[in-house]
Amino acid sequence: MAERKPKVIGFCCEKHGMDAAVLSARSGKQFDASVRLVQVPCTGRVDGIHILKALEDGADSVFVLGCLEKNCYYDTGSIEGRKRVEYVKQMLSEVGIEKERVEMFNAASTNAWAFPEIVSKMVGVAKKLGPIGGEKQ
């Protein structure tokens, strides 16, 4: 049987978050192909249900990437986003799913190094924990 490929989904804000991803690609950085990016206007838009549904639909790990908290395009957006993610993490630990599967990150649009680091971290988590409910590798 072929090795199972991890599935990582990332909700990126269309301001700094997406710009950081684009800049890292333009500066020649390579990152794991298993990451899927969904664009949202702001990380404050991310709802708990989006993350939970993504996990239900087969994602091994989910990350939310927004602007730096002190330099957010929408002022308090990434702080709101972090609150949502913390809430989901708490919910996951209550139902017995590893809360490391969900993580919030912040990056400035000029941080080309940030995005590949985030991806490798989340892919590492997905590989380590395997599919939800499945046996650990």
Place this chain on the structure above:
Amino acid sequence: MKARIQVVLCKCCTEMPKLLNMEKLQKLAEDSSMVVSVMTVDAVCDGKDLARIVGEAKEREIDRAVVLACHKKDISPNLLKAYRRAGINEFLIELVNMREEVVLPHADEPERAQAKAETKLKAALTRAIMLAPLEKQSEEMKTKNVVIVGAGVAGQAAAHEAAKSGAHTVLLEKTSKSLKVPGVIMTHAQLVGASGYGGNFQLKIKAGEKVEELGAAAVVIATGGGWTTLKGPLAKAVKDAVPLYKFYEHMQSGMVPKGPVVIVDTPDPAGKTMKVQDYAWDDTLETVIQLKKKHPELLVYVIFQEMRAFGLSELAYKEAADLGVRFIRYDKAGAPKIDAKNPIALTVKDFSQGEVLDLKFGTLVFASIPANQDNQMIADALRIPMTVDGSIRRGSIQRWPVTTPKPGIFVCGSALFPKSRELAKAEGEAAGTMAGQFVKRGMIEYGGSVAQVTPEKCSACLTCIRTCPYEAPFIGAANKAEIKVQACQGCGMCVGICPSKAIDLHHYTDDQVMEEARTLLGGDF
């Protein structure tokens, strides 16, 4: 649901075919039942190809499109304009970033990249079917007023620049100083209240004893630093200590200072937190150089923890040192102390030498410029955020250095943090130009991707009102939340937080986001 979708595959000159199998992608798009036209073009950013795409769109009577190209921000202005001319709503165009998300970062894995590209195309088609057309509206600005709070260096520069764009400038000055600037000057005036949104503000201004109402299109905050407030143990111990600007004025008027002159950065050097206002700035260097040139026999010490000198002002360090100014750096453990019983001597530990120095001084000067006390009142009135140091917060350091997060409100000069006159003037000019250009448009455009409340679901819990940084939600006549569309910026913070799920954000509805995620997770790569 029936839809007529056009799919455009951009080769990005030659970049995409290097890694991806374009024929396979084209085949996949053609297989979808709703797709009526598939095109592969060399470059979407090329005018000729753009004309070809729009021509095809008109001919096949498509109603929405999926474009696989590069970063959204790079191609969207021209592409959306062309589609709009062809009569297709810009919110029905789905742009997929194939270049930066697939081709560039996965150059070593062509198979996985191909699978990813196919999944992304599928997800884009799913999302395109769910998109709804949205209209933008516009509203005329009622006035051309630009209200500038503070008539200092930055405020005057802003007034000159704003007037160039045809704006009516109104300067609010706390004191009674008379100036020669374009526009109206209100003396003894303070901003005490405000309502409205960028383009149509209603300001409450306290001029003298009465409170006046004034309509404004834009507001520039140029309050400057809090010059007169000196608080701290050093200021308490030495009664005749002066702030730097006063010392400079005395020097200009020909007064000979009693030597030796000691310039300390802040009156509270051992304080718990160090604020940005406690730094010594490049005007300190300017002052000591002038002082030394006038009175070479004077002993001058500059005692500081942090010194900020921008750009070429760094050279002033050397110039000052050559003239004989002595710089002493300290850290918090060896902060300067003055015994209140003997207010002519100062003890400080030199950070670089490790020596404890006793200095006798004739004049004590403080270089710091504390934050303006009025900032709090202005921030409360306009409801804009402040920094922990008590100054006005700007929106984004890189994108808009003179803009607050609220559209139509600009900030410049020492209201942000202390700075030299030249820098304050430059910032004032920038803020004035931005405010002038904002007013020159005459219209405010709003709508499009904004939030909307379903009144039946709303329980009027006020959560959205507390969350929104732009004050768009309010409780309407029917005791339900409503969104002031003119103020809404489309971030969707209220949508995510609404406990009753009563608010929805157009163009990024829950269904659209979750369906896209689901389709993306369906692919195996």
